[in-house]
Each structure stands twice: as C-alpha cells, then as structure tokens.
Amino acid sequence: MGKSVILVGCGNMGYAMLKGWIAAGKLASKDATVIEPNEGLRARAAALGVTVAESVDELDAGADMIVFAVKPQVIRDVAPAYARFADKATFVSVLAGTGTATFEEILGRHAAIMRCMPNTPAAIGKGMMVLFSNRNVTGEAKAFAEELLATSGTVTTIDNEELMDAVTAVSGSGPAYIFHFIECLTAAGEKAGLPAETAQLLAMQTVYGAASLAKESDEEPGKLREQVTSPNGTTAAALSVFMDENRLLDLVSDAVDAAKKRSIELGK
Structure with missing residues (x-):
C-alpha cells in the first residue's frame, strides 16, 4: 500500500x-487528496x-x-x-517566511514538521528545493518527502533553520535575478544594434x-569562465568591466544581503 498525501492548496x-x-x-x-476552496482549481486537480x-x-x-501550499498570510486560519x-x-510547508516554530505553535510541539523553500522553476521540474526538518520528523518521512x-527539481537539506533566510536570498529569489540579467543582456544587445527579437x-x-x-560539467564555473576567455579577446574585455574591483561580485553580494535581511524581517 502506497503512502497517502493531503495537499492543502492547489x-x-x-x-x-x-x-x-x-x-x-x-x-x-488514489492516494492523493486535495483541499482547495476554489472550484476551478478543484476541478483542475480532479482531472x-x-x-x-x-x-x-x-x-x-x-x-x-500533509503538504501546505497556501499563502503565508492565511496559514493561521487554515x-x-x-x-x-x-x-x-x-x-x-512550502510557505515562504513561515518557520517551523509557527507550525509547532499551531499544531503542537510534538508535530513532525518539514519546511521547504522551492523556487519558481519547480513548476517545470527544474526547481531548487531546500528542506529543513524539526526534531520530530522520522528518517522514513524525510526520505518520502525528498522522493x-x-x-520538481534538485533537493538538498539544511540542519540549521536560520539558514533559510540565506536560501531564500540565493535560490528562492534567485530566478528573478537571472530574469533581470536576461532583460539587461537583451537591452544591451539592442543597444549594440541587434533587432529586439534576436537580442532576446x-x-x-x-x-x-x-x-x-x-x-553538467565536471569543471567549476570559474574554470569554465577561464576556458572561454582568450587573453586580450572580446570576452576578456567584457569581464574586465564585470570583475574590475570585484564590481559584479560586490553588487550580487549586496543584492543577496538585502534579500536575506528582508527575509528575516518578514519572518518576525
């Protein structure tokens, strides 16, 4: 007999x-049940x-x-x-900014609770899923959840829940950073003379x-960067702009730090 799952919010x-x-x-x-107040979303799940x-x-x-996939602001009601x-x-729980302590308060301190931080590429099976488990979760339950x-993508675990704010800042919010980089690279391509559609x-x-x-490579990203960068070539010219005085590194670090601080604020 397979394990059963209740999905709260669809x-x-x-x-x-x-x-x-x-x-x-x-x-x-047959082992899945969806609890969803919206009739249209229920019908989609029923299909x-x-x-x-x-x-x-x-x-x-x-x-x-039991998997909670509702908006964080309604969890105390649900x-x-x-x-x-x-x-x-x-x-x-796949709720952003909602710690296991909140669930222990609602469900009881003996409740087995796992907290997952996914990101939007999970919708196409290419997400980054980070899990934290409280002391009550069994090894069997951890294995089932990870399976x-x-x-929905790659799964990893952390042992310190406080790291979830950093996880949020890197992979939770990270897709938006990449989307914006694509926007910027597209705009730069247009500025360089490419048609908009081609640049994108x-x-x-x-x-x-x-x-x-x-x-997929066995090489570290830094090594791959070196392999594609010919001395005094076009790539080297561009990288000198990004890497001069750690310009891009500092910018990305500041962005991640801002997201982490905001995550901490939202979790209070």
Whole structure:
C-alpha cells in the first residue's frame, strides 16, 4: 500500500508539484487528496484522478503526509483544522517566511514538521528545493518527502533553520535575478544594434546554455569562465568591466544581503 498525501492548496505551485508526483509514479492518484476552496482549481486537480474537497471538514482521516501550499498570510486560519492529524502525519510547508516554530505553535510541539523553500522553476521540474526538518520528523518521512520533491527539481537539506533566510536570498529569489540579467543582456544587445527579437533570443539561450553546461560539467564555473576567455579577446574585455574591483561580485553580494535581511524581517 502506497503512502497517502493531503495537499492543502492547489494553486500554481501546488498543482505543479501534484502533477509531477503523479507523472513520475511517486504518488498514486488514489492516494492523493486535495483541499482547495476554489472550484476551478478543484476541478483542475480532479482531472488528475485525485480526491478533492472544498474543506478539511469533509475528511474523516488524515494522511501520511500533509503538504501546505497556501499563502503565508492565511496559514493561521487554515492550519489549526489539521491538528487532529498530528499524531500520524508529517507536515510539509512550502510557505515562504513561515518557520517551523509557527507550525509547532499551531499544531503542537510534538508535530513532525518539514519546511521547504522551492523556487519558481519547480513548476517545470527544474526547481531548487531546500528542506529543513524539526526534531520530530522520522528518517522514513524525510526520505518520502525528498522522493516527492525531487520530481520538481534538485533537493538538498539544511540542519540549521536560520539558514533559510540565506536560501531564500540565493535560490528562492534567485530566478528573478537571472530574469533581470536576461532583460539587461537583451537591452544591451539592442543597444549594440541587434533587432529586439534576436537580442532576446540570444540572451535567453545563452543563459540557458551556460547554466546547463555549468551544471553538467565536471569543471567549476570559474574554470569554465577561464576556458572561454582568450587573453586580450572580446570576452576578456567584457569581464574586465564585470570583475574590475570585484564590481559584479560586490553588487550580487549586496543584492543577496538585502534579500536575506528582508527575509528575516518578514519572518518576525
């Protein structure tokens, strides 16, 4: 008998995860239940063959794992109704800025709680998923959660929850930094004389290709950079602008620091 999952909230992120779990064969449709008040989103989930309900009040039993994928501002209204399942279920939260202490306060200090920070590429199975577990989570539950989340991208774990603010600043918010770099590279291409459509294609494919090469290569990114940089060549001329007095490094560090500080503020 497979493990059962209740997904609370089936918006874009929740639906993408659910669809990935089922498509990869990690979760059978019959073992999944979606709690979603929005009729249209319920219908979308039901099309995957899962059980759907408007409210947790319609459920008689819990599940092995209960995943919260709702907006952070509503969690104190939503989560208390699930406290009755805390004896047997492991809870997984994909809410930004909501610590395990909040869930322990709502669900009980003996509740098994995992906190996950995904990012938007998870919607196409290429996300970065970072997990933290409280002391009550079993090894079996950790393995199951990692197996499920791996269908949305790469999974890693941290042992210190305070690092979640840094995780948020690097990978949680990180896709927006890359999107903006693509915007900037596109604009620079246009300024250099390229048609807008061509400039955007070149910028997007270059970022995609370089990231793919960096991930698949055995070489460190710094080594790959050196390999493509001929002495006194065009790449060297451009890199001298980025790297002079650590200009780009300092800019990115300042940006990540700003995001980390904001994450800490939002978590208070």
